[in-house]
Amino acid sequence: MSSTADGDELRALVVRRTTVRVSVRPGRGAMADEPPLLLCNGIGASLEVLQSLVDALDPRRPVIRFDVPGVGGSPLPAFPYTLAGLSSWVTALMARLGHREFDVLGLSWGGGLAQQMALQSPHRVRNVVLVATATGCLMVPARPRVLARMLTPRRHRDPAYAATIAPLIYGGSIRTDPQRGADLLHAATRAGPSRGYYYQLLATTGWSSLPFLPLLRQPTLVLAGDDDPIIPLVNARVLARLIPQARLHVYHGGHLGILTESDRLAPVIETFLSGPPRQPSGAPQPEHAEEPSHD
Numbered sequence: 150m151s152s153t154a155d156g157d158e159l160r161a162l163v164v165r166r167t168t169v170r171v172s173v174r175p176g177r178g179a180m181a182d183e184p185p186l187l188l189c190n191g192i193g194a195s196l197e198v199l200q201s202l203v204d205a206l207d208p209r210r211p212v213i214r215f216d217v218p219g220v221g222g223s224p225l226p227a228f229p230y231t232l233a234g235l236s237s238w239v240t241a242l243m244a245r246l247g248h249r250e251f252d253v254l255g256l257s258w259g260g261g262l263a264q265q266m267a268l269q270s271p272h273r274v275r276n277v278v279l280v281a282t283a284t285g286c287l288m289v290p291a292r293p294r295v296l297a298r299m300l301t302p303r304r305h306r307d308p309a310y311a312a313t314i315a316p317l318i319y320g321g322s323i324r325t326d327p328q329r330g331a332d333l334l335h336a337a338t339r340a341g342p343s344r345g346y347y348y349q350l351l352a353t354t355g356w357s358s359l360p361f362l363p364l365l366r367q368p369t370l371v372l373a374g375d376d377d378p379i380i381p382l383v384n385a386r387v388l389a390r391l392i393p394q395a396r397l398h399v400y401h402g403g404h405l406g407i408l409t410e411s412d413r414l415a416p417v418i419e420t421f422l423s424g425p426p427r428q429p430s431g432a433p434q435p436e437h438a439e440e441p442s443h444d
Contacts, residue, residue: 176210191257267367
């Protein structure tokens with residue numbers, strides 16, 4: 150076990166014979182005994198990519214991050230996995246860390262994992278935050294030239310290439326500052342083996358949450374950018390419409406807005422997680438759109 154400069158604990162654990170690298174920020178003060186917030190990352194990204202979001206959240210909130218097997222500091226698993234299998238494994242990881250109940254936030258690819266966990270573990274997952282994500286293979290897709298660049302892990306391994314394509318695939322403030330997108334993927338992060346990236350792609354092949362979204366009973370916050378080339382905004386509206394206790398918040402920004410504008414969006418997450426439980430409803434909560442930013 151080791152600690153970061155911010156006091157987070159880095160651990161390597163073995164869960165069901167699979168090694169995982171985990172970062173744990175303990176709760177403090179009034180939140181010391183609160184269920185933690187589990188962060189599920191985007192495809193190919195190590196847990197360090199989420200640092201700006203962690204820093205912007207209430208410092209008292211317990212937060213757990215992990216590297217998906219085969220990504221970052223987690224070794225490649227012996228075999229490929231399904232999203233349902235990974236969901237069960239992550240729930241076992243949380244139990245290993247001593248948490249029977251937790252909130253979950255999923256970014257992009259991690260949003261699919263968060264939806265699957267909410268379905269499979271309804272008594273474990275308390276609240277759900279879905280950020281820049283969609284319903285899997287049955288969704289409104291990105292444009293072909295964007296999709297083509299998502300089929301390879303090159304942007305995670307080549308900083309110069311990442312800076313070149315960042316405006317096209319991430320949108321938002323990265324359109325005028327492409328180096329920022331490259332830095333997010335490469336500054337203090339680890340690139341796992343290429344096969345780990347393809348395992349993640351394979352896990353979602355043929356997977357869709359559309360059939361089970363009406364079955365989810367957790368309060369859910371859907372966060373989506375109005376300039377997201379990877380996940381067109383209409384996908385967030387579908388999620389919010391089909392999940393009974395969903396609220397949609399549209400922000401001015403791109404696919405990585407939760408990281409590039411963490412200071413604006415973390416308070417939205419905090420308000421949601423700290424709010425009273427919502428009553429089941431057949432329609433989503435009213436949409437809240439932010440004023441356009443000028444950064």
